[in-house]
Amino acid sequence: MKMMLKAILLSCVLVVIGCQNKNDTIVIGNFGSMTGAEATFGISTRDGIILAVEEWNKNGGLLGKQIELKAYDNQGKPEEARLSVEKLINIDNAVAVLGEVASTRSLAGAPVAQQYKVPMISPSSTNPMVTQKGDYIFRVCFIDPFQGQVMAKFAWNSLKLKKAAVFVDSKSDYSVGLAKYFKETFTALGGEIVGDEKYTSGDVDFKAQLTNLKSKQPEFIFVPGYYTEVGLIARQAREQGLKVPLLGGDGWDSDKLFEIGGEHVNGSYFSNHYTTQDPRPEVGAFIKNYQARFGSVPNALAASGYDAARILFEAIKGVNSVEGPKIRDALAQTKNFQGVTGVITINENRDATKSAVVLQVQGKDFKFVETVNP
Amino acid sequence: MNEFIQHTINGLALGSIYALVALGYTMVFGVLQLINFAHGDIFMMGSFIGLYFIRYAVPNIEPSLGSALLVIVVAMIGSAILGVIIEKFAYRPLRKAPRINILITAIGVSLFLEYGGQLVFGASPQFFPDILPRKMIDIGGDIILDSNQITIFVVSFVLMLILQYLVFKTQFGRAMRAISHSLETANLIGINVNKVILITFVIGSSLAGAAGVLYGVAYPKIDPLLGLLPGLKAFIAAVLGGIGNITGAVIGALLLGLSETYVAGYLSSTYRDALAFVILILVLLLRPAGLLGTKKIEKV
Numbered sequence: 001m002k003m004m005l006k007a008i009l010l011s012c013v014l015v016v017i018g019c020q021n022k023n024d025t026i027v028i029g030n031f032g033s034m035t036g037a038e039a040t041f042g043i044s045t046r047d048g049i050i051l052a053v054e055e056w057n058k059n060g061g062l063l064g065k066q067i068e069l070k071a072y073d074n075q076g077k078p079e080e081a082r083l084s085v086e087k088l089i090n091i092d093n094a095v096a097v098l099g100e101v102a103s104t105r106s107l108a109g110a111p112v113a114q115q116y117k118v119p120m121i122s123p124s125s126t127n128p129m130v131t132q133k134g135d136y137i138f139r140v141c142f143i144d145p146f147q148g149q150v151m152a153k154f155a156w157n158s159l160k161l162k163k164a165a166v167f168v169d170s171k172s173d174y175s176v177g178l179a180k181y182f183k184e185t186f187t188a189l190g191g192e193i194v195g196d197e198k199y200t201s202g203d204v205d206f207k208a209q210l211t212n213l214k215s216k217q218p219e220f221i222f223v224p225g226y227y228t229e230v231g232l233i234a235r236q237a238r239e240q241g242l243k244v245p246l247l248g249g250d251g252w253d254s255d256k257l258f259e260i261g262g263e264h265v266n267g268s269y270f271s272n273h274y275t276t277q278d279p280r281p282e283v284g285a286f287i288k289n290y291q292a293r294f295g296s297v298p299n300a301l302a303a304s305g306y307d308a309a310r311i312l313f314e315a316i317k318g319v320n321s322v323e324g325p326k327i328r329d330a331l332a333q334t335k336n337f338q339g340v341t342g343v344i345t346i347n348e349n350r351d352a353t354k355s356a357v358v359l360q361v362q363g364k365d366f367k368f369v370e371t372v373n374p
Numbered sequence: 375m376n377e378f379i380q381h382t383i384n385g386l387a388l389g390s391i392y393a394l395v396a397l398g399y400t401m402v403f404g405v406l407q408l409i410n411f412a413h414g415d416i417f418m419m420g421s422f423i424g425l426y427f428i429r430y431a432v433p434n435i436e437p438s439l440g441s442a443l444l445v446i447v448v449a450m451i452g453s454a455i456l457g458v459i460i461e462k463f464a465y466r467p468l469r470k471a472p473r474i475n476i477l478i479t480a481i482g483v484s485l486f487l488e489y490g491g492q493l494v495f496g497a498s499p500q501f502f503p504d505i506l507p508r509k510m511i512d513i514g515g516d517i518i519l520d521s522n523q524i525t526i527f528v529v530s531f532v533l534m535l536i537l538q539y540l541v542f543k544t545q546f547g548r549a550m551r552a553i554s555h556s557l558e559t560a561n562l563i564g565i566n567v568n569k570v571i572l573i574t575f576v577i578g579s580s581l582a583g584a585a586g587v588l589y590g591v592a593y594p595k596i597d598p599l600l601g602l603l604p605g606l607k608a609f610i611a612a613v614l615g616g617i618g619n620i621t622g623a624v625i626g627a628l629l630l631g632l633s634e635t636y637v638a639g640y641l642s643s644t645y646r647d648a649l650a651f652v653i654l655i656l657v658l659l660l661r662p663a664g665l666l667g668t669k670k671i672e673k674v
Binding site: 035036037039075170197198199200203204205207208209211212214215228231232235239240241256259260262 | 376377380381384388496497498499501504508510512516518520593594595635636638639642643644
């Protein structure tokens with residue numbers, strides 16, 4: 001059996017090698033959730049990357065070749081994410097991989113990229129463990145210890161709220177991590193966590209937990225989840241007579257949030273990577289080009305995808321090579337990159353140091369409230 | 375105490391949706407001794423029929439009781455047609471075959487609907503619009519009664535009463551019960567077995583279609599795999615009440631809805647789905663005929 005497997009694998013490899021026409025293009029891989037409960041994450045990110053690729057190709061491409069983007073859908077499943085990275089590296093010969101948004105799926109894909117020494121940049125996974133998977137794994141966004149702090153400080157200093165409840169997706173690395181850092185900062189500031197409830201991604205009924213939270217009389221609820229569940233939670237919270245504001249993280253960023261939650265999500269706050277109201281010229285240009293190409297206002301995930309792709313292209317151009325180790329070294333040197341999501345410097349942990357913004361939900365638009373620097 | 379009452383209200387609302395689905399299981403089982411695994415997916419199709427009807431036929435529908443009833447009726451008709459097609463093409467040719475064949479066919483139909491649904495509707499969740507005007511009624515002591523919960527409960531209850539009447543007070547119901555006792559004998563005394571079975575599928579499927587719309591109203595996120603878990607739970611509810619028994623199915627479903635909500639409220643939501651299966655195992659071990667099932671089961 002083992003011999004047979006090996007033979008099949010070998011023949012696959014031979015076919016792949018035989019069919020490669022190596023020198024036409026530089027292949028960049030992308031994996032994301034383009035269907036499923038977090039579909040807008042994957043689609044936005046991919047569209048941001050497509051915009052970056054098209055802009056570079058129009059200006060002569062990279063190292064004299066055109067850039068080719070291979071994007072795979074993982075349906076929001078970690079096991080598919082892992083397979084996508086395998087495919088991108090072994091079949092498509094991607095020189096680098098961009099993805100994922102959700103930390104759980106970045107964590108699934110990262111070991112594969114590390115194993116083959118192909119650099120991987122996550123545009124917007126914020127769980128600290130993602131880049132700890134190895135020295136080929138980077139990210140161009142802030143991490144949850146910072147994001148948790150941002151919302152804890154915002155609630156305490158700006159909203160002057162003292163009693164918090166947290167409602168966590170126990171199946172998501174992102175949600176659990178973010179809640180932990182939020183609680184640490186909020187209690188250190190002097191705040192009190194009066195309620196702590198859990199749900200599981202995919203749930204549709206949250207009434208039992210919300211009834212419990214209501215009896216604890218929190219002044220706000222921190223819900224570090226993804227937009228589908230957050231929309232349903234907001235709806236059911238209001239139905240249960242729980243009128244306090246909800247606070248959350250960048251997982252809320254989708255125009256579906258309002259579609260699901262309706263008026264019930266209005267007035268709630270979340271931290272994010274960028275705001276469309278940023279006055280810097282590169283942000284305006286990006287929004288204009290993105291709208292012309294895709295017909296919608298780009299969200300933070302599209303902006304992060306765009307930044308991740310451009311940082312990668314700059315790195316490849318800088319070392320004039322598509323070899324993994326060389327790209328890796330160049331990425332690690334990234335300093336003061338003028339990104340749409342802020343000025344990006346990659347630190348020694350291969351994470352980006354940059355500021356976060358707090359936004360307030362007002363219908364389909366998110367109103368800029370304040371910027372928090374690291 | 376207030377929390378307990380609130381949990382109870384929420385649990386009953388959840389249970390009445392399960393009840394509508396459980397009735398379909400129990401009816402088909404009563405008549406054919408077939409566990410129709412595709413039933414949960416007919417429930418899912420009911421949601422989508424409702425959604426697409428709203429989207430393409432009445433896009434500017436105003437939330438009102440009338441429009442909700444209209445959508446429910448359309449979904450019931452659509453699901454009934456689907457039920458008839460499934461019975462005619464998948465189950466009827468196997469009527470004389472060993473029971474395991476038809477069971478496996480049911481699983482096949484279920485998978486066909488789930489993955490065919492992903493192909494047609496897409497795998498991403500879609501959002502069910504509000505078709506019911508909503509009022510939150512504070513009944514004192516911070517307990518909130520949602521008008522939707524009342525509607526769901528009342529609609530479910532009325533449909534169950536109609537069913538009860540059909541089965542026990544009409545000629546058709548008598549024929550149905552005769553078939554459940556013995557298909558061959560019923561045939562011999564001149565009952566048109568195929569017709570009665572077809573009508574059983576019509577009723578069961580239309581109840582599932584109604585449940586699908588009510589589910590969409592209560593939990594406005596629907597996707598093609600939506601029927602999987604509620605379908606299994608409704609099946610467990612039917613087993614808990616004594617499969618083949620109409621009252622049993624309703625009681626089983628309400629009990630399941632309540633216990634799920636209590637578990638999520640007092641223990642942890644992680645155990646919510648596990649609980650249903652624990653109940654199934656316990657019932658099968660301790661009282662295989664279910665709560666209301668006796669040796670002489672009053673089969674539908």
